[in-house]
Amino acid sequence: MAPEQAMGKEVDCRCDIYALGMTLYHLISGRVPFSGSNAVEVLAQQMGDTPPSLLGEVDELVPEQNQVIVRMIEKKPEDRYSTYDELLTDLHRYAPGADRLASPIKRMVAEGCNWIGFHFVFTFVLASMWLLGGQFGLTNEGRMPAVGWLMFAYWTIVAGVHVVTTARGGATPGKRLLGLCVQRLDGQRVGYVRAALRFATAFPFFVLYVPIMLLYVINDVGTTPLAGTLVRASQLVQAVVSIASLILLWFHPARRAIHDYVAGTIVLREVSKTLP
Numbered sequence: 001m002a003p004e005q006a007m008g009k010e011v012d013c014r015c016d017i018y019a020l021g022m023t024l025y026h027l028i029s030g031r032v033p034f035s036g037s038n039a040v041e042v043l044a045q046q047m048g049d050t051p052p053s054l055l056g057e058v059d060e061l062v063p064e065q066n067q068v069i070v071r072m073i074e075k076k077p078e079d080r081y082s083t084y085d086e087l088l089t090d091l092h093r094y095a096p097g098a099d100r101l102a103s104p105i106k107r108m109v110a111e112g113c114n115w116i117g118f119h120f121v122f123t124f125v126l127a128s129m130w131l132l133g134g135q136f137g138l139t140n141e142g143r144m145p146a147v148g149w150l151m152f153a154y155w156t157i158v159a160g161v162h163v164v165t166t167a168r169g170g171a172t173p174g175k176r177l178l179g180l181c182v183q184r185l186d187g188q189r190v191g192y193v194r195a196a197l198r199f200a201t202a203f204p205f206f207v208l209y210v211p212i213m214l215l216y217v218i219n220d221v222g223t224t225p226l227a228g229t230l231v232r233a234s235q236l237v238q239a240v241v242s243i244a245s246l247i248l249l250w251f252h253p254a255r256r257a258i259h260d261y262v263a264g265t266i267v268l269r270e271v272s273k274t275l276p
Contacts, residue, residue: 003047003075014077017087021072021080022051028061029054033073048075055186063187063266064094102180102267104249107257113174114162122154155210159199167195179270190265198263204241208234 002018005011025033033051036042051073055066068090074080081087094100165172167190170181182190182198190198200207212230245257260266 001043001046002077004077006043006047012077013084014080014082017072017081017084018074018077021069024069025051025054025073028058028069050075053186060096062094062100063183063185064090064100064268065096067187068094100268101255102269104246104255106178106180106269107175107249107267110172110174110178110180113177114172117173118154118158118161122150125150152210155206159203159206162199163192163195166190166198167192175267180267181270182265182267185264185266190263194263194265198259198265201241201259201262202245202257203238205234205238208237 002011002015005015022033034042034045034049036045053066054061054069055063068087071080072087081090162172165176166182169176170183170190175181184190184194209231212234241258245259249255249257254266256266
């Protein structure tokens with residue numbers, strides 16, 4: 001019984017949606033959402049308690065399916081599905097067998113689009129600075145430190161775009177272009193902390209190399225054997241992480257890369273808002 005019905009308030013289809021959500025919870029989990037020694041005790045739980053989450057308890061249940069049930073059994077009617085059609089749309093959308101996991105190829109192409117766009121802008125700015133620097137009094141000796149600062153700014157912007165777009169919109173420009181989205185396992189927005197952790201794990205080369213580059217740019221020194229060793233080490237770490245992620249994406253059924261496991265995220269195909 002929905003809370004508003006138990007309180008004798010006016011009811012509509014959202015009351016039935018609540019009851020159906022509780023029934024789905026029972027069917028999927030194999031246990032009732034609430035239990036007690038008598039009906040009054042159970043009704044009291046219906047009024048104010050939330051059943052334990054099924055995510056992680058039922059292996060086959062994906063975050064989107066769990067979110068459908070959670071929305072159906074919200075205590076406030078306005079937080080539930082407002083119509084049967086709206087509910088049916090999500091039930092069809094997230095039905096078992098409706099695979100929404102992003103394919104490895106799409107994920108690789110999306111990231112490739114990101115880097116092509118970044119490198120195009122960087123090359124244009126670098127070429128412009130090199131060709132037009134003389135007109136602004138920039139000598140050949142002065143161009144090299146300027147290039148170093150430009151590269152540092154470039155890597156910072158790359159990291160910033162990845163983190164901000166993933167945290168706020170759930171997709172980098174490349175993923176958005178190919179209809180992919182990044183979510184937490186519970187279906188919620190990624191957030192800045194997870195997005196930053198995700199980027200740092202996916203691209204350790206930048207996390208290790210950018211501070212080295214900045215140090216040498218600030219001190220205006222050339223390449224040293226130590227710098228070369230550190231760069232090669234960061235490249236090796238990046239290669240290991242990339243290869244391991246590709247193996248997981250291609251051969252593990254969850255299709256989650258290393259950075260997805262570290263950040264607790266998953267990459268999905270976006271779906272149409274209309275009923276299939």
